[in-house]
Amino acid sequence: MLSLIVFIPILAALAVLLGAPARKTAFGAAAAQFALALFAFLSYDKVAGGYQFNSVTSIVSDWKLNYAVGADGLSLVMLLLTGIVTLAAVWVTPKIEKREGLFYACVLFISAGAAGAFASTDLFFFYSFHELALIPTFLLIGLWGTGERYTAAWKITIYLGIGSIVLLVGLVDLYLAVPEASRTFNMIELQRLAGNGLIPAAAQSRPYLFLLLGFGILISLFPFHSWAPPAYSSAPTPVAMLHAGVLKKFGLYGLIRVALPLLPEGAKTWASLLLILLVGNIIYIGLVTIAQKKLDLLLGYSSVMHMGYIFLGIAALNLVGVSGAALLMFAHGLSIAALFALAGFLREKNPLLLLDSFGGVAKSAPWMGFAFGLAAFASIGLPGFANFASEITVFFGAFKPAAGLVANNFQLAMIFALWGVVISAVYMLRAFRAIFLGPVGKDMADLVDPVKSLRWPVILLLALLLIAGFAPGAFFAYVKPSIQALLPK
Amino acid sequence: MIPSISLETAVLILGIIMLLVESFSKSDDKRGLAKMAIYMLLALVGFSFFAKADVGDLAPFYVADPTALFFKRIALLTTVVVLIMALEYKNVITKFIPGATPGAGLGEFYSLPVFTCAGLMFMASAVDFLLIFVSLELVTISFYILVAYMRRQSASLEAGVKYLILGALSTGFLVYGITWIFGVTGQTNLELIRQVVAAGNVPQTPFLFGVVLVLIALGFKIAAVPFQLWVPDVYQGAPTPITAFLSVGSKAAGFIVLLRVLEAFLASTETSGKILGVLALLSGATLIYGNLAALPQDNFKRLLAYSSIAHAGYLLIAVASVSGASEGLGSSRVAIAYYLAGYLLMTLLSFLVLIVVANHSRGDDIAHFNGLSKRSPFLAFGLLVAMLSLAGIPFTAGFIGKFLVFATAVQAHNYGLIGIGIVTVGAGFYYYLRVVAAMYWQEPGDDTVITVAPLTKFAIGALTLFIFVFGIFPQPILNSLKGVPIESRVVAHPVAQK
Numbered sequence: 005m006l007s008l009i010v011f012i013p014i015l016a017a018l019a020v021l022l023g024a025p026a027r028k029t030a031f032g033a034a035a036a037q038f039a040l041a042l043f044a045f046l047s048y049d050k051v052a053g054g055y056q057f058n059s060v061t062s063i064v065s066d067w068k069l070n071y072a073v074g075a076d077g078l079s080l081v082m083l084l085l086t087g088i089v090t091l092a093a094v095w096v097t098p099k100i101e102k103r104e105g106l107f108y109a110c111v112l113f114i115s116a117g118a119a120g121a122f123a124s125t126d127l128f129f130f131y132s133f134h135e136l137a138l139i140p141t142f143l144l145i146g147l148w149g150t151g152e153r154y155t156a157a158w159k160i161t162i163y164l165g166i167g168s169i170v171l172l173v174g175l176v177d178l179y180l181a182v183p184e185a186s187r188t189f190n191m192i193e194l195q196r197l198a199g200n201g202l203i204p205a206a207a208q209s210r211p212y213l214f215l216l217l218g219f220g221i222l223i224s225l226f227p228f229h230s231w232a233p234p235a236y237s238s239a240p241t242p243v244a245m246l247h248a249g250v251l252k253k254f255g256l257y258g259l260i261r262v263a264l265p266l267l268p269e270g271a272k273t274w275a276s277l278l279l280i281l282l283v284g285n286i287i288y289i290g291l292v293t294i295a296q297k298k299l300d301l302l303l304g305y306s307s308v309m310h311m312g313y314i315f316l317g318i319a320a321l322n323l324v325g326v327s328g329a330a331l332l333m334f335a336h337g338l339s340i341a342a343l344f345a346l347a348g349f350l351r352e353k354n355p356l357l358l359l360d361s362f363g364g365v366a367k368s369a370p371w372m373g374f375a376f377g378l379a380a381f382a383s384i385g386l387p388g389f390a391n392f393a394s395e396i397t398v399f400f401g402a403f404k405p406a407a408g409l410v411a412n413n414f415q416l417a418m419i420f421a422l423w424g425v426v427i428s429a430v431y432m433l434r435a436f437r438a439i440f441l442g443p444v445g446k447d448m449a450d451l452v453d454p455v456k457s458l459r460w461p462v463i464l465l466l467a468l469l470l471i472a473g474f475a476p477g478a479f480f481a482y483v484k485p486s487i488q489a490l491l492p493k
Numbered sequence: 494m495i496p497s498i499s500l501e502t503a504v505l506i507l508g509i510i511m512l513l514v515e516s517f518s519k520s521d522d523k524r525g526l527a528k529m530a531i532y533m534l535l536a537l538v539g540f541s542f543f544a545k546a547d548v549g550d551l552a553p554f555y556v557a558d559p560t561a562l563f564f565k566r567i568a569l570l571t572t573v574v575v576l577i578m579a580l581e582y583k584n585v586i587t588k589f590i591p592g593a594t595p596g597a598g599l600g601e602f603y604s605l606p607v608f609t610c611a612g613l614m615f616m617a618s619a620v621d622f623l624l625i626f627v628s629l630e631l632v633t634i635s636f637y638i639l640v641a642y643m644r645r646q647s648a649s650l651e652a653g654v655k656y657l658i659l660g661a662l663s664t665g666f667l668v669y670g671i672t673w674i675f676g677v678t679g680q681t682n683l684e685l686i687r688q689v690v691a692a693g694n695v696p697q698t699p700f701l702f703g704v705v706l707v708l709i710a711l712g713f714k715i716a717a718v719p720f721q722l723w724v725p726d727v728y729q730g731a732p733t734p735i736t737a738f739l740s741v742g743s744k745a746a747g748f749i750v751l752l753r754v755l756e757a758f759l760a761s762t763e764t765s766g767k768i769l770g771v772l773a774l775l776s777g778a779t780l781i782y783g784n785l786a787a788l789p790q791d792n793f794k795r796l797l798a799y800s801s802i803a804h805a806g807y808l809l810i811a812v813a814s815v816s817g818a819s820e821g822l823g824s825s826r827v828a829i830a831y832y833l834a835g836y837l838l839m840t841l842l843s844f845l846v847l848i849v850v851a852n853h854s855r856g857d858d859i860a861h862f863n864g865l866s867k868r869s870p871f872l873a874f875g876l877l878v879a880m881l882s883l884a885g886i887p888f889t890a891g892f893i894g895k896f897l898v899f900a901t902a903v904q905a906h907n908y909g910l911i912g913i914g915i916v917t918v919g920a921g922f923y924y925y926l927r928v929v930a931a932m933y934w935q936e937p938g939d940d941t942v943i944t945v946a947p948l949t950k951f952a953i954g955a956l957t958l959f960i961f962v963f964g965i966f967p968q969p970i971l972n973s974l975k976g977v978p979i980e981s982r983v984v985a986h987p988v989a990q991k
Contacts, residue, residue, distance in 0.1 A: 132887030146934045166919040
């Protein structure tokens, strides 16, 4: 069943390339993918726990390399996120003037890549599926992007290409660090063996650094973040939604899924470095975000900034912190996708998205004002939204990190992170005021709400944020047991 | 089961028959000749699966281990694709070699690659310096003729002269190196040299001198920096099918010989460190030069020339990281063979598309690929796959190759080379994707639809498919590389018994 979630978009993309009606096929595939992900999510047996829906096909038996899929609570939450955001992204896509088929095929490939990475339980395919999204992104930004689209497309592709190869070296290093008899690409098997001290503590430092750098570049960890904002601002709306909302979570997911269980000592060795960098994400990028004059760049930088909180939760290496980080991945994916979708609606009337050129839009487009307000509040982390529930959990986790970590450093980083919440409030509220309140901007009087059918994807995203915000326990019930199993005993 | 040597013999006979038919046939249309050769060579690929490992009396010179058979198949398949390209290239050839009849000179152009193929196949099996030298010369001399084949075009002649002079020079280095090694070890058989070196009573300085001379000669063949100067001009000037053959065949030949001689050269721990150090230096320099010089190229043929240097660098990473592992992840032999097989597929595919596009666009700059995805989605997709594979994107043959190469470097703790490799892969993304950007981002210069001949279409489709198969299911290819370690197939050698 998990294979279907991955291969439905791929098959649909091939069908579209061969001439099937583009939008209808893509929409059908996205809906099917979402329905399957939801079904898997609901039918997961929480009592039994562990990995379910497993399926394994041997690829290279000598290296114990398989095509293997399986899902625990954490993967299911991420697959659900993939399904929702893909559906919303395809839904809000405006009419594509040129080469519609290629556009939807590329979007579906990105979604398939993300779903494949989250569903894989084999290191090789986990890595490979993520790279499936690289070239479609390159084509999408270059062909259908706006502004400095060529520069942005080159930057994201080369940056992520280098990040991926660093990650590849890290994964190979990890594989070879395992004693020869028990070498395998199977993540479940590796996780099981890791409980018995699979890799000696001294040998964990180097592979972890490779993984941290590789994943870090993919997540836009400070100072490797400069690819993200221009790419998101130039990319067509659905690509920005998918990339910022889903694909960037791959690196974080990888750190939790691969680095924590196998290299816990390495994680402790490099914890101080990670703390410094993540404070850079929160404070430095936060200040950069305040200075932005364009809505799309502002959202791009804000998405880079919020990665800092997730890193903080992961760095704490305890159940509370990492669970909070996992839920924050879900919440941030939904909120940033909603914000980019709304920015896409605004872009149709005001292509440059300069904050100063808007004003009083809430008068002519009340629904958008309301929705943007909700999404902005969610992004800041106001109570009631999933972002709040998860951020506060991250803070609790960081207050008392796992044994072997210096608690004072974490508390210091946490104080910076709390200031980050104020910074997000500043830029989000200023953006909201500049766009929706005040005197009506020049030529902005006829900026109206999108037609009713296009509102549903945003409503869907916001509703999920509220549900997860009011009942975070339902989601923690999924991620906590999985993370408990991943954390070192 | 058939004796392995009969494969080479059949190829040689095929070449001679082609020459005879060319001389005595009345027909002006020589394409049938090339088509016959294509089907014959494909049949031989099939026969190669029934070759037996036992080579009888030839053992002191010749082996038929899995590596040898693997490279023989590479040689055969490369020649098949090169002949398909040569068919597409017919008009250019006839334009630059006006003769008494319309088809004059085409027959030789189709038959010479067959002789090169025989040389490559001999080389895959050669385990004695004498056979290595003779087969290398068979390859090189037929290349001298082919590179300068378009005798009325100055670029082709210039390429021919450059290749001839530098090729002859490298041959000189090789012979001189072999002499020194024979002088200190008293042997030309690689296994016997290995035993003498391993015994440890070889004077170091003259031995290393000979080794370095041989490495220089092979450096020319595989286009390693600083022996790469001939590559861009020769690649750009030679007829495009021959460029493809050079970049694949010559490189494969160089690397199989390198693998074989290194087994002998690295036998002693006293000298192996120094030799590996030299190889690591070569690898780093080749990676940096090839990738950086490829960045500003605007001509696609020249870009592929620099890319061929760059890939020699990645292959040399694996050579410089030779470690204990003979199979599995981390084995240099497997990594090199796999990488070369993948490199063959993607390079031949690039050149095949290039020839078709250049025929229609009257030029082979990257700008001539603008908007190809609109003019011919099929060709654009083929070239897209080739470029992604060259850049090393997962699910393609090139990725598995890079994966294996980096695994050998991690295994051997060659972190300096890994660092260089990471940067150069990033550079590779730029120059390979420039072609993709031209095909997909840009609008076409003219809107004429490009038609593709059926045989070419089939070849492009097959190469594309194989790139995916190699990238997703590596097991069959890895199985065909499994074999006995070199020691167990050594037989008593007449010289050794003295």
